[in-house]
Amino acid sequence: MRIWLLKEAKERLIIWFLLVLDFETKISMALTKEDIIREYKSLKQHLGAVPSNKKFRDETGISQRALIHAFGGNAFSKLVIECGDVPNNFTIPKTSLEEILIQYGELTRKLGKIPPAGEWTYNKCKPNISAIKQSHGLNWGEIPGKFLEFVANKPEWDDVAVLIPSPKINDNPVINAKIEGVTYEYIKFIPPVVQDLQELSINKEKSTEFERQVGLLFQMLGFSVQILGQGTGRNPDIIAMTSKEHYAILIDAKARKDKYEIGTEDRKFIEYINKYKPILINQGYSFVYFLVVSSNFDSTQEKSLKNITRDTGVPTTLITAQQLLKILARKIEHPYRVELRKLKDLFIESGVISDKQLSKL
Numbered sequence: 001m002r003i004w005l006l007k008e009a010k011e012r013l014i015i016w017f018l019l020v021l022d023f024e025t026k027i028s029m030a031l032t033k034e035d036i037i038r039e040y041k042s043l044k045q046h047l048g049a050v051p052s053n054k055k056f057r058d059e060t061g062i063s064q065r066a067l068i069h070a071f072g073g074n075a076f077s078k079l080v081i082e083c084g085d086v087p088n089n090f091t092i093p094k095t096s097l098e099e100i101l102i103q104y105g106e107l108t109r110k111l112g113k114i115p116p117a118g119e120w121t122y123n124k125c126k127p128n129i130s131a132i133k134q135s136h137g138l139n140w141g142e143i144p145g146k147f148l149e150f151v152a153n154k155p156e157w158d159d160v161a162v163l164i165p166s167p168k169i170n171d172n173p174v175i176n177a178k179i180e181g182v183t184y185e186y187i188k189f190i191p192p193v194v195q196d197l198q199e200l201s202i203n204k205e206k207s208t209e210f211e212r213q214v215g216l217l218f219q220m221l222g223f224s225v226q227i228l229g230q231g232t233g234r235n236p237d238i239i240a241m242t243s244k245e246h247y248a249i250l251i252d253a254k255a256r257k258d259k260y261e262i263g264t265e266d267r268k269f270i271e272y273i274n275k276y277k278p279i280l281i282n283q284g285y286s287f288v289y290f291l292v293v294s295s296n297f298d299s300t301q302e303k304s305l306k307n308i309t310r311d312t313g314v315p316t317t318l319i320t321a322q323q324l325l326k327i328l329a330r331k332i333e334h335p336y337r338v339e340l341r342k343l344k345d346l347f348i349e350s351g352v353i354s355d356k357q358l359s360k361l
Contacts (some may be wrong), residue, residue, distance in 0.1 A: 033070045033082075036062060040083050050085045095127050097136050101150045104143055105160045113163055114144055148192060161193045162220040182322055186329035191220070194328070201295040201321035202257045210321075211237045211253040214293050217324055218251070221331055222340050234272045236290075241280070242340045247287040248280045249347060250314075253294075260294035262304035262316075273312040289347035290316045293324060297352050305350040315350040323353055330361055337361070 039060045043051050053076040057064065067075035077087040103125045107115045110123075117129055117140045129140055138146065144164045151157035179187060179198050187195075194217050200210040215227040215238045223240035238251040250273060254260045262269070269290065277288045290308065297318045308316045331338040338361050345360075346353055 031062065031066045031070060036067065036070050036079060037083060040079055044083070044085075050080065095131075095135070097138075097146070098150070100127075100132060100136070101143070101147050104147050105151065105157055108147075108163055109160045152192075158193060158216055159219065162191050162216060164191060179322070179325065182325055186326050189329040189332040190325055191332075194220070194325070197325055198295070198321045201255055201293070204255045204257065207253070207255045210255040214238060214251065214253045214321075214324070215240075217328055218249075220328055221338075221343065223249075234268065234275065236272055236276065239276070239280075241285060243284065245340045245344060246285055247289065247344055247347075248285040249289045249291050250276055251291045251293060254292060256294050256296075259296045259298045260292070261298040262292070262301050266304040266307045269308055269316070270311045273308070273314050277312065277314060287344070288314055290314050291347060292316065292318050293321060294318070296320060299352070309350055315348060317347045317350065318352045319346075320353075323355070323358060326358060327361065 039062060040051070040056060043056060043059050047055075051059070056062070056076065056079075057067075064075070067079065071078040071082075080087040104115070104120075107119060107123055107125060111119060115123075120129060120140075127135070132138055132140075132143075148161060148164055151161050179190075179195065182190075182198070194213050197210070197213045197217065200206050200213060203210070212227065215225045218238065218240040219225045221240075223242055226239045226241075228235040228237060228239070236250040237253045239248060240251060241248040252269070273288070273290055280288050290312070297320070301318070305316050308314065327338065327343070342361060346357060
């Protein structure tokens with residue numbers, strides 16, 4: 001008996017629901033465009049502002065079904081336009097890939113590293129990651145490579161590009177670096193922006209570009225860098241500083257096809273070391289070092305090195321472009337192992353840095 005009553009009650013409920021639905025449909029069919037427009041204008045005057053879709057339906061009792069019957073798809077926006085107002089729910093235009101990459105670069109600059117997906121969301125970057133995939137077909141892991149393509153030949157993004165390792169060489173025919181004496185073990189971690197450093201080190205005609213890339217590389221290592229360059233008088237090409245570790249390095253970049261020999265340049269080096277050393281010490285740098293970067297070095301430089309140390313109290317270290325690239329690769333691979341404090345040990349003694357010394361980093 002009870003089961004029969006429940007069944008009957010259920011059937012009556014269904015019949016009641018259908019009757020209500022039919023009543024609402026008839027009401028919807030009965031409302032004309034003019035009726036709805038009149039209700040909209042009346043509500044707008046009452047509120048003193050354009051009502052939202054929800055506010056309009058709640059206040060007038062006009063259902064979404066009635067709106068669609070009168071105006072079709074995107075009904076409320078069409079109603080607002082019909083009444084001479086601007087709807088506030090137009091579809092937001094798709095964010096361009098360029099805008100996304102600029103946001104990505106700015107976020108990378110802010111964090112000092114490649115941003116995890118969570119940081120994009122946390123920093124309220126737009127659009128969300130799923131929308132990037134939907135609108136541009138890019139997975140999150142593909143964006144660093146796209147960013148490097150976007151900033152190629154854009155020097156204003158160099159400081160960000162250096163934070164992004166090269167895509168795997170075997171997977172990307174565009175970036176297929178071959179650096180003499182540097183194995184793939186290192187190359188895969190060297191950013192494209194400095195991959196031609198060794199080639200520049202043997203081309204004297206491109207000395208300015210060589211200096212710029214040396215400065216950029218030291219910036220990647222974590223130093224604050226000032227590039228003085230050629231044509232500025234008796235000055236080093238670059239000054240690399242670290243206030244955290246309280247030391248600075250005066251750097252001369254010498255692009256040479258053959259082995260570089262200090263020779264009579266020791267007097268010039270002594271002059272600008274003595275010029276900048278007191279300035280840097282007054283700025284809080286407890287130690288000052290002098291570094292020469294070139295393609296290779298003549299082994300008979302002991303006299304010149306002694307002259308510089310005797311007259312300045314500063315050791316002179318000689319390092320090749322190839323060795324610098326290896327240091328950078330290790331820094332990118334093991335950022336917390338290759339610290340500025342440990343790099344300092346390379347500059348304590350005068351002379352050519354050996355590969356054995358590098359292996360201790």
